[in-house]
Amino acid sequence: RWSPCSGHLSFPTVTSVTLLSCRWIGILVLYTVHKGQFSCPGGGLLHSYLLVLLALLAAIICTLSALVYVSMQGTISNPGPRKSLPKLLYTRLLLYLPEFVWAVVGAVWVSDSSVHCESTVINVVIGTVIASWVIIVFTIIGVLIVFDPLGGKKTFYLTDGVNRNLESSQSGQLLYNVKNTATRVWEKRIRLMCCCIVQDDDHRVAFTSIAELFRAYFSDTDLVPSDIAAGLILLHQEQDKMEGCPKEPEEVLCHSPSPSVADDLDVELENAAHYMLFAAAAYGWPYYIYTNPCTALCKLNGDCCRNRPADSDITGSGRHNFHFGSILNITGLQYRDFIHISFHNKIYEIPFFVALDHKKEAIVVAVRGTLSFEDILTDLSADCEDLTLEDVLENGFVHKGITQAANYIYQKLINDGILNQAFTIAPEYKLVIVGHSLGGGTASVLAIMLRNSFPTLKCYAFSPPGGLLSKALADYTKHFIVSIILGKDLVARLSMPNMEDLKRRIVRIVANCNRPKYQILLRGCWYEVFGGDPDNFPTELDGRNQDALTQPLLAEESLMVHRSPSYNALDGESHLHSPPQYPHLYLPGKIIHIVEGSSSRRLCSSDVKYTANWSNETAFSSILISPKMITDHMPDVVLNALNSLSQEHRSCISC
DSSP, X not given: OBSOOGGGSHHHHHHHHHHHHHHHHHHHHHHHHTGGGOOSTTHHHHHHHHHHHXXXXXXXXHHHHHHHHXXXXXXXSOOGGGTTHHHHHHHHHHHHHHHHHHHHHHHHHHHOTTOOOOHHHHHXXXXXXXXXXXXXXXXXXXXXXXXXXXXXXXXXXXXXXXXXXXXXXXXXXXXXXXXXXXXXXXXXXXXXXXXXXXXOHHHHHHHHHHHHHHHHHHTTXXXXXXXXXXXXXXXXHHHHHHHTSOOOGGGOOOOOOOHHHHHHHHHHHHHHHXXXXXXXXXXXXXXXXXXXXXXXXXXXXXXXXXXXXXXXXXXXXXXXXXXXXXXXXXXXXXXXXXXXXXXXXXXXXXXXXXXXXXXXXXXXXXXXXXXXXHHHHHHHOOOEEEEOOTTOSOOEEEEHHHHHHHHHHHHHHHHTTHHHHHHHHOTTOEXXXXXXXXXXXXXXXXXXXXXXXOTTOEEEEESOOSSOBOHHHHHHGGGTEEEEEETTOSGGGOOXXXXXXXXXXXXXXXXXXXXXXHHHHHHHHHHHHHOOSOOOOOBTTTTOOHHHHXXXXXHHHHTBSSOOHHHHXXXXXXXXXXXXXXXXXXXXXXXXXXXXXXXXXXSSXXXXXXXXXXXXXXXXXXXXXXXXXXXXXXXXHXXXXXHHHHHHHHHHHHO
């Protein structure tokens, strides 16, 4: 019934011991200083209150200290040395009763009108009473947070499926009720997180779909957040050790390219650097202020005062048209170059703009990435659905939420005549669709939808989600879509099979590590902040032959509530044989992978060198753990990398 595990209590308990010790010392010092000032009327009661409070706090500190010691014993998968921890925990719980009673008594005594002591003494006691009530309130809140409404339901899975007759109507109904309860709990959590947005039927459908996704993903493990953190730390260090080893010949993705391939890559990088400006501009004023914190507001205020467009030209614009002013400053275009700008944002309906790019002679459709709760819900609507297109044989599965967002923009472009208007103005221009993150995925699906009507269109998807298109559709898009991925970008590797693989790897490495969790977390934090050599943590995997490694260990079974499809992946099969309910979806089009190379540090800055090569979807079939897995996805970092490569290419040409 509780989210934490026994090994999870060491850090919060150490914090509690530290705070309570400081409080105990403070009360003791105040009592010693004011010891002779309790002879006033009612002072004896306050004197007794402080003495009993000191004794009570000492008992609590001793209990918590014992909790700290016990919780640091054993390993994540071996809780045996911590078997006495529940008794200590309930002892601490019992001490809350006298603590609560004494807080009430202290409040009554302090408010008693018959007490006539010095104001200093009264203030000291009032401070201790307030501190007691604050601790009690935060304790109640903490208990509510760590209470797991699904804890009792998980015991349903503990017995292996062989010993259960799930085909019977009673057991089947029980299983259905358990799953339904878990889905409702996740749905309530999502509704609570999105309480600040207006909710309609689309939101309710999305909440249910996302809740079902989370229920299915988390239902088969008995991991707490600190276990996941320890697993990510261990995986990062293991990954760093593997990167230092020489690769097998078949693992080398990029060989020496032919001159034509290299020229093609240089051209695409030059185009990508140009169109990334449009993809970044779609984020509007948040991106502009983030990249220009000192001057952005002044420029936007000045631009809006001098040149404010008519309201009919912009859909869903914010006050003062800060979005439009930001787009003008980022792209360098003129107001007359914009055909349509939409800042309307709902679930499955994301902002975009259409503009004329005279430099490249293109009509650019730029789609915004994730920037709101509605966009996050669109991202998380990760079910698969069929994409049916006329005259295209390579139909297949696509990401549901992104496909609905692409369909919304498609209807706007075609039914509202936006593209017809653009090509009436510039009939000789080509169509280019761009976007970053969610916008990159939406731009890719939109390009597939428009391909028949505009055979020469081109799409540049910057850091699109990895679980986007089925294999057939991904191959079909190689003719007109280019995906640009930077470094260890997490989003480009996000798909349900990859997430299942990550869960499998976390379970295996956490369960088989023979070090206590607090050591893993402390050494991991040191490694992440200060670097150094990866720790060589001993595990139960050491010394086992390859045949034995294909069988799950008892420690791994202790962290799995039941043998889910993801746990079956522990049998050593290839990642390509993932559970069938999660079809493999891939990145769209041809893939350019940009990798950070050497860097030269100066006094106030560092120059990072990047290299780019053509890659393939198999290079992104596993999530890489790194501090840069988030920063490599940021649009400004991607734009800087592309500009660096573009400038390097131009300097080589000039030489």
